[in-house]
Amino acid sequence: MNGKVTTTRTKLERGRSALGPALELVHTGRAPTRAVLTSELGVTRATAGAVAAELEALGLIRVDSSPGSAAGSQGRPSHRLAVRESGPVAVAAQVHADGFRAALVGLGGRLVATAPGCTTITADPAQVIGEVVDDCARLLRDSGLRCVGAGLAVPSAVAEPEGTALNPLHIAWPAGAQVREIFATCVREAGIEGPAFTGNDVNLAALAEHRHGAGREAQHLLCVATGHRGVGGALVLDGRLHTGSSGLALEVGHLTVNPEGRPCHCGGRGCLDVETDPLAFLTAAGRTPGPEESLLKQSGDLLRNEYEDPAVRTAAEELIDRLGLGLAGLVNILNPDRIILGGLHRALLDADPERLRAVVADRSLWGRSGSVPILPCTLDHNSLVGAAELAWQPVLDDPLGALA
Amino acid sequence: MNGKVTTTRTKLERGRSALGPALELVHTGRAPTRAVLTSELGVTRATAGAVAAELEALGLIRVDSSPGSAAGSQGRPSHRLAVRESGPVAVAAQVHADGFRAALVGLGGRLVATAPGCTTITADPAQVIGEVVDDCARLLRDSGLRCVGAGLAVPSAVAEPEGTALNPLHIAWPAGAQVREIFATCVREAGIEGPAFTGNDVNLAALAEHRHGAGREAQHLLCVATGHRGVGGALVLDGRLHTGSSGLALEVGHLTVNPEGRPCHCGGRGCLDVETDPLAFLTAAGRTPGPEESLLKQSGDLLRNEYEDPAVRTAAEELIDRLGLGLAGLVNILNPDRIILGGLHRALLDADPERLRAVVADRSLWGRSGSVPILPCTLDHNSLVGAAELAWQPVLDDPLGALA
DNA sequence: GCAGTTTGTTTAGTTGCGGCACAAACTCAG
DNA sequence: CTGAGTTTGTGCCGCAACTAAACAAACTGC
Incomplete structure (x- = not known):
């Protein structure tokens, strides 16, 4: 039996x-x-x-x-x-190209405590994850609060159901790293109670924005964001993250947005990935790109501080047009009722919202679906909060069972 | 109060x-x-x-x-x-470019009765829908069975929540026709009991294939199909049709699949819509396209009967490559666990399944998500059965309440 | 001060469903 | 052919989650 x-x-x-x-x-x-x-x-x-x-x-x-x-x-x-302010918390960790960060997040997406984090990471996933989990454990010990679980955000697709990081393009991790298993082991060994979860950072940011930020009440929320290189996407359907059948959905970076564009490692050319990321912007504006892990900041600063420069402005408008074309393609396929942009895309939206909205409306098939609201993300540390959401989910699904 | x-x-x-x-x-x-x-x-x-x-x-x-x-x-x-064989039935109607059809569909997707239908339609939606509903009412009277509701499949996008037909490209209906309202009125006036529903034919075909056909048990089912002109798509998530926030999702025809391709009415060029439909195939094979409403049959016959002809074969392979590129793009965004093809796309799959699967695997980002099974649709009259599914849905959701 | 309105609590009654025991219908071993 | 083993179907009991209804509480406005 x-x-x-x-x-x-x-x-x-x-x-x-x-x-x-x-x-x-x-x-x-x-x-x-x-x-x-x-x-x-x-x-x-x-x-x-x-x-x-x-x-x-x-x-x-x-x-x-x-x-x-x-x-x-x-x-x-x-x-x-x-x-309740002194209620249980979820442990949240994030790894990205320029370091890692740890936090405790209560119900309602409230940041209870954050650790300053580290600004560089090594090529060994186990070491990096071990360090950030140590930070988490320290925060938890100092707070004296009960813990419901732990969540980790990584800057790569996470394959289901194995929990492996598939495309650590931006950090020097080996492909196929068992990030979920590594994180779960570290969490257990650190004495942190509750289950451990791992997800892609853009996905988790989208989840956080849906629950506590600019995506509240949206039924079909599309998020698109850049890191330093490449573009990520996420979709929240009826309050649940849509990650596809094996966690690899919303790989939106390879929509063609410029038929005469530069070649992309995917085999195509003119992909959203290589046409609208920070590197593309800096190149188009005629600036010399700095180190990889500061491209986002460099491009964002350029856009905000030197928008009067004709070269910068022209480059921005070009990127906005390309981004709009990509968003229009996604609108045709997903028909969201709200779009949230992060990273450089958020800065591009802030720079000229009207232009972006006009391109999306013009290039999407139906005027009505193209008039979808496009908003900047509003939450600080949204990937961290999203990672915590993963840990909170079992409690939200069955409070009695999870806290038994 | x-x-x-x-x-x-x-x-x-x-x-x-x-x-x-x-x-x-x-x-x-x-x-x-x-x-x-x-x-x-x-x-x-x-x-x-x-x-x-x-x-x-x-x-x-x-x-x-x-x-x-x-x-x-x-x-x-x-x-x-x-x-139960003599249990209630749903009334199903379908309108397409080459006519209309009526049927009674029992639980389990069982076709209880079908009317021969008509082979030409007029430009007046109210007239066509009125005629097909009359056929439905006749079938229902002759059967003497109880009716749970009615469903209509139309060859155009149906906007939510208004229920208007947005792009009757293939039939000469006016844009924005209130098809849902017209159908509901006709159904009521014909004395057919139960609520009336209207949906896009490819969406309904996907729903039917998921419940009773090649899509059984799939969690993330993607369907792509051609009519005579253009390409339609549909997605069934966890057993429910995903139509987006306003019914306009899965408008997959405007993915770029050939940067040097022919211009498309959407403003781009080389779209799936104009590169992989029957007209594109006939043109590529050097044949003279017949009348609009027979393009699907003409191209299908050509593909099945003259595949030895080098021109036909070359054209087919070109279309397969383009289709594969489009499917790969969808795989990257939706990460389905099964793909079902209909219309000419189904014939292309039958002609050279290996080539199509290879292209999809090659051009999708992750080998694993690109190795998704690609199958031909298996159900006869799948749009009709899908239309009936709409009418059955309230019963499936709450049998007691719906049959009270 | 009293009517009107909305919120919170208590009580009683209903019912869906788990748990359990038992009956029924088959296979298999000897 | 008989009895042990296994799986399916059903009747009975009791728990507990819920609704309904009545009542109490806390406010506003006339």
Whole structure:
């Protein structure tokens, strides 16, 4: 009986079924009071009250009973629901080309503590991840808070279900590094409680922006961002990250945006990847690119500080046109209701929002789908917050089970 | 109290929660017995039995208690669950460039009855839809079966939430025709019971293939198909059609697949739309294209019957290469776990499957995501069956509520 | 000060479903 | 042919999550 292969689904989840959805509403700031919870969950006031009480008993939320805490227009004022400040936290880590960073993130995407981090990384994934996890463990020890799990953001695609980093183009890691396994091992050895998760940084940034930033309430959120080199994409559908069947979706860098463009390592030419990244911008503006790990800052500074320079402006407009063409292609395929841009793309949007929106509307097939709002990302450390979201997810799905 | 704006969610669905999932399992042929139902739903045998009894009482399924109906390996044989032959049906209608068609479709995608249909259509949507709905009503009257609703497949994008046909390129309908409203009105006036739905034909074909055809069990199913002109796409995610935020997703025809290609009405050049459709094939093969509404047949016949002709073969290989490039682009963005091709693309796949698979694998970024299975569609009248799926959906979601 | 409105809580009643025991229908070994 | 083993189907009990309804509380406005 125990050697038997159990079948697909096994949902023995008893207990309050609305507990998870309720927590998610508080987590994303969409349920300020028990009254809202009642209507939003479609349950009776009795049930909503019981659910809130249970979440409070779990130490996750706080019911602010102080009088006048939520003065409404009429009738009895409702008590305010808020995430508990001294509640559990998720451990978040991020590795990128110019270093790593660690943080503790509470419910609601609240940054509880951050470590200054390191500004250079080595070619050994195990060493880098080990160091950042040590930072995490130190933060956690100092805070004295309970931990629900850990999340790591890496600047490469993460293959499912193996959890290997596939294209560490920007950092000198070996292809196929078992980042998930390495991270999970480090987390366990550091004595950090809870499960460990790993994801791509742009994906996690998108998730964070959807829950707590410029992507709130969007049903079909598309994010596009540059690092120092290349372009990354992410899609959040109905509140869940869409990573495709093996984690490799939204590899948007190889849409053709310039038929006469420069050749790309993918075999094509004029790809979004090589036409709209910081290196492309610096080259187009006639500047000498600095070291690899500072291209993003160099190009962003150039765009913000020297936009009056005709060469800079012309280069920016060229990139905006190319980016718009790429976004239009994505709009035709994904039909999002919001687009969020990060990195240099965000700076390009800030430089001339009208031009970018016009190109997207012009080059997407339907005017209406091309008029999708295009916004800059708004969250600090969004990849870190997104990494924490991974760790929070089991709690959001089943608070009782995860905190048992 | 009644003028009040009710809030978002209102789930007062009482009753058996597993009723819908259970029906869906039988509908898609994944639950042949109550024992399978038990494990698949993750409930006890008692509950699964009660659920099956309730579905039988609703007249939707049949429990075959005849001895030996499901001889297993060991233990007590289980009774077979099947859709009831004389159960309710959905009314399905399809309009395309070379005519229209009507059918009745039972659970499990079973074609109960079909009308021969018409081979030409007029420029007035209301007239065409009225005629095909009349055919539907006649079929339904003759059958004497109960009707759960109606679905219509049209060869154009359908904008949400208005239900307007946006690009009737292939049929001479006015842009922005209110096809959903027209269809719903016709259905009501014809005395056909239940709600009426309208969708794009390629989307509905994909849905049908996912439920009953070559797309079974796929989590991320991508479909690409040609009509007479242009290319359509569809994506089924976790069993649900992904139509984007306003119904305009998967407009895949304007991926660039040939930088030096012919200009496209979208403003670009070398788009999938103009490089891989039947007209492109006939032109490349040096044949004179016949009338618009027979391009698909003409090109398919040419490909199947004259593949030995060097000009035909060369043209086919060129189209396969372009199609492969387009599919690779989609693979990079969507990372599907299965691809299904229809129309001329299906014929191209049949002609040289190895070449197509090789191109996709070569031009997609990750070998592993490029090795996705590419299959021909297998279902007859898949758009019709898909249209019926729309009408069945409310029943699958909540059998008790929909058949109350 | 009282009516009106909205929120929170208590109580009782309903019901879906897990757990369990038992019956039923088959295979296989001897 | 018989009995042990295995899997499926069903009846019964009890838990607990939920709704419904009544009541209490806290505000506004006249």
